[in-house]
Amino acid sequence: MKPNDVVSDLPKNPTTNTAPVDAAQQEQQAGLDFIRQVITEDIGAGRVSSVVTRFPPEPNGYLHIGHVKAICLNFGIADEFQGLCNLRFDDTNPDAEEQEYVDGIANDVKWLGFEWEGEPRYASSYFDQLHAWAIQLIKQGDAYVDLQSAEEIRLNRGNFVELGKNSPYRDTSVEENLERFEKMNNGGFGEGQAVLRAKVDMASPNVHMRDPILYRVLHSEHHQTGDKWKMYPMYDYAHPLSDAIEGITHSLCTLEFQDHRPFYDWIVEKVKSPTVPHQYESSRLNIDYTITSKRKLRKLVEGGHVNGWDDPRMPTVVGMRRRGFTPEGLRDFCKRVGVSKTDGIVDVAMLEFCIRQSLENTAARGMAVLNPLKVTLTNLPEAMDLVHARHPNVDMGDRVIPLTSEIYIDRKDFEEVAPKGFKRLIPEGEVRLRHAYVIKCDEVIKDANGDVVELKCSIDPETLGKNPEGRKVKGVVHWVSATKGLPAEVRIYDRLFTEAAPDADDDFLAHLNPDSLQIVQAIIEPALAQAQPEDRFQFEREGYFVADQYDHTSDKPVFNRILDLKDSFKPGK
Numbered sequence: 001m002k003p004n005d006v007v008s009d010l011p012k013n014p015t016t017n018t019a020p021v022d023a024a025q026q027e028q029q030a031g032l033d034f035i036r037q038v039i040t041e042d043i044g045a046g047r048v049s050s051v052v053t054r055f056p057p058e059p060n061g062y063l064h065i066g067h068v069k070a071i072c073l074n075f076g077i078a079d080e081f082q083g084l085c086n087l088r089f090d091d092t093n094p095d096a097e098e099q100e101y102v103d104g105i106a107n108d109v110k111w112l113g114f115e116w117e118g119e120p121r122y123a124s125s126y127f128d129q130l131h132a133w134a135i136q137l138i139k140q141g142d143a144y145v146d147l148q149s150a151e152e153i154r155l156n157r158g159n160f161v162e163l164g165k166n167s168p169y170r171d172t173s174v175e176e177n178l179e180r181f182e183k184m185n186n187g188g189f190g191e192g193q194a195v196l197r198a199k200v201d202m203a204s205p206n207v208h209m210r211d212p213i214l215y216r217v218l219h220s221e222h223h224q225t226g227d228k229w230k231m232y233p234m235y236d237y238a239h240p241l242s243d244a245i246e247g248i249t250h251s252l253c254t255l256e257f258q259d260h261r262p263f264y265d266w267i268v269e270k271v272k273s274p275t276v277p278h279q280y281e282s283s284r285l286n287i288d289y290t291i292t293s294k295r296k297l298r299k300l301v302e303g304g305h306v307n308g309w310d311d312p313r314m315p316t317v318v319g320m321r322r323r324g325f326t327p328e329g330l331r332d333f334c335k336r337v338g339v340s341k342t343d344g345i346v347d348v349a350m351l352e353f354c355i356r357q358s359l360e361n362t363a364a365r366g367m368a369v370l371n372p373l374k375v376t377l378t379n380l381p382e383a384m385d386l387v388h389a390r391h392p393n394v395d396m397g398d399r400v401i402p403l404t405s406e407i408y409i410d411r412k413d414f415e416e417v418a419p420k421g422f423k424r425l426i427p428e429g430e431v432r433l434r435h436a437y438v439i440k441c442d443e444v445i446k447d448a449n450g451d452v453v454e455l456k457c458s459i460d461p462e463t464l465g466k467n468p469e470g471r472k473v474k475g476v477v478h479w480v481s482a483t484k485g486l487p488a489e490v491r492i493y494d495r496l497f498t499e500a501a502p503d504a505d506d507d508f509l510a511h512l513n514p515d516s517l518q519i520v521q522a523i524i525e526p527a528l529a530q531a532q533p534e535d536r537f538q539f540e541r542e543g544y545f546v547a548d549q550y551d552h553t554s555d556k557p558v559f560n561r562i563l564d565l566k567d568s569f570k571p572g573k
Contacts, residue, residue, distance in 0.1 A: 051083030087116035164202035324546030324562035329358035
């Protein structure tokens, strides 16, 4: 949602902003972030009768974790204050926008658990009104058509130490400006030959106030308006006026737009809008080990470093959904992050903690062996079906776990020579099979290379569902029937980057984690194969997993690891 401009980017130096920050953004009331304090005071003073917010993405890509915070803030505030929140697409740049992104964004907002007021709105629906206001500005002497090249405009704009220079077209007559603007509109100018600029102040210390561009010539078909227009409004012009048209009371954005606020207020005042929205800026969401730059995310996709925008390692909403993250966990995370007036870095462990919290009592349990080692139970009288709850604390019904004389355990649960503290199976040692018997390892079978290929074990028949008399068995291992378990593809996802600040320099690809995806052929208990796409589970002792949104079927189960069971983040840390 960055302003689209026809000249090169402004210098990256800090802007001297002479516009004072609202007092409301300086003081913060205990128990309320500054935005909620502003709204509370506005309602109390009668400045607004009802709260109207909006989530206004540009449909030029997929939403990511940063947008999730904006969604939660705008929709959350509307809900808290019994107000309304619009979904509006700021679609002013047809060359970068597609209907695919429009549909995807709407789906993401719904998946996150929010409903917008009425139908989705489009800045493009207001193009006629924006055009009428542009003519009004020209007639008032507040706008002019500039025929300088993009390079000339850039050079004459100045920089943070050098004031701008007036365009030679700045004092053109109203009549001539109206004629040229109409020529822009009917295709009489080629792209780059003319722009409409606001007449503000080329000597302003805020570079954004140096006669910003309102319209540029663009002979592109628009996904909503077709070929009706040969010119399109700039974001910085369309955005505040769209807010005004919709009666937005509190326009919430990130700190990068603070320097744009003076023009936001200027343009709303100049068109004499009957409704006057106010902009408030808060910090954007920055998470360690994560990149949210659209340019860099696109590079990951187009370079084949990930498998599309919905790759479970991507911080996109579609990626996090496919990974198995929950809307509840994401909303909780955004609530914990809160609203502040200074940028910082959030620990990714907090996000992972919130996702685990949301899964603890919602994910059914199951057993899967990711690295199978065969175990023969030499004295199991007969195969049996064990019935156990799908969840230890929540009523999710029961599942049937077949126990047969041949089972698989995970290779990491057996060691011939046990390291210190090892509490699983060793030669002549005992462990409990999860939900079943205590077993003892009687024999280790190896192949010609000396690798362990099978264990012969005996069950203690008195230990089904109870502890053995007179001895303490410390270890518990998960298992799956070798004859009734089913093969499954399991994708083990990890963080995409090895560095906490992967985009500290432009060589972010150098920090890619080579082990961010490992695919294993696992054996799962039969009940897991009946999962529907996007069903989430805790594979006991392994982590949280989700049936893949697209690839999973009952015939060919595919599960993605959401997260492991370890949690390094503690609330209040």
